[in-house]
Amino acid sequence: EAQVTQNPRYLITVTGKKLTVTCSQNMNHEYMSWYRQDPGLGLRQIYYSMNVEVTDKGDVPEGYKVSRKEKRNFPLILESPSPNQTSLYFCASSPFMRQELNQPQHFGDGTRLSIL
Amino acid sequence: EDQVTQSPEALRLQEGESSSLNCSYTVSGLRGLFWYRQDPGKGPEFLFTLYSAGEEKEKERLKATLTKKESFLHITAPKPEDSATYLCAVSGGSQGNLIFGKGTKLSVKP
Numbered sequence: 001e002a003q004v005t006q007n008p009r010y011l012i013t014v015t016g017k018k019l020t021v022t023c024s025q026n027m028n029h030e031y032m033s034w035y036r037q038d039p040g041l042g043l044r045q046i047y048y049s050m051n052v053e054v055t056d057k058g059d060v061p062e063g064y065k066v067s068r069k070e071k072r073n074f075p076l077i078l079e080s081p082s083p084n085q086t087s088l089y090f091c092a093s094s095p096f097m098r099q100e101l102n103q104p105q106h107f108g109d110g111t112r113l114s115i116l
Numbered sequence: 117e118d119q120v121t122q123s124p125e126a127l128r129l130q131e132g133e134s135s136s137l138n139c140s141y142t143v144s145g146l147r148g149l150f151w152y153r154q155d156p157g158k159g160p161e162f163l164f165t166l167y168s169a170g171e172e173k174e175k176e177r178l179k180a181t182l183t184k185k186e187s188f189l190h191i192t193a194p195k196p197e198d199s200a201t202y203l204c205a206v207s208g209g210s211q212g213n214l215i216f217g218k219g220t221k222l223s224v225k226p
Contacts, residue, residue, distance in 0.1 A: 004159075033214070040218070042217060042218035042219060043160070043216040044216070045213060045214055045215075048213070048214075058213060059215075102147040102148040102207040102214075103148075104148075104162045104165050105150075105162070105214065107152075107161070108159050110157075110158070
């Protein structure tokens, strides 16, 4: 089954304790992206990756890191989490993003992070 | 600045009562407008992509249309299972950037 898989689905942790949220897709997609969703603010893009070894900042990258060493994986790293990073996080992937034409993104089921 | 505004924020319909959701956008160089459906506790589920003004897409009770400044999602004779939050997103400007509206929460009562 074609899917985007995130782990963990839920995590409660404390301020300053490094954490990684993994994201994996099995569709051979070139493009992957991370979003956070907050009440009243909607979905906001954190980072995206056009292809392996190519990443770029979205609208809210502060406090986050990403890496894209392989096509299928795109982990989100919080080096020193703070309470304002408590949110619902989504990973997404898309076949490709071209200059003229963008393909729709397919989303995982989300990771709910609570940082105390 | 690229922006997406959806209206209304919430919409309550009776089963069978048709209506439309609006998505207004400002973006430099539209590369795609996307409609998604999101159920509670789930990730957004892709519905439609529109690329140019005048384009229309249809799926069951849903029909999406696009002009140079806005898109509409028309819902014909909705059923309770159509209840969800509908999200609009546009791709433009920076090549990989996708901007979402805040969504319209639709409730369809039997």
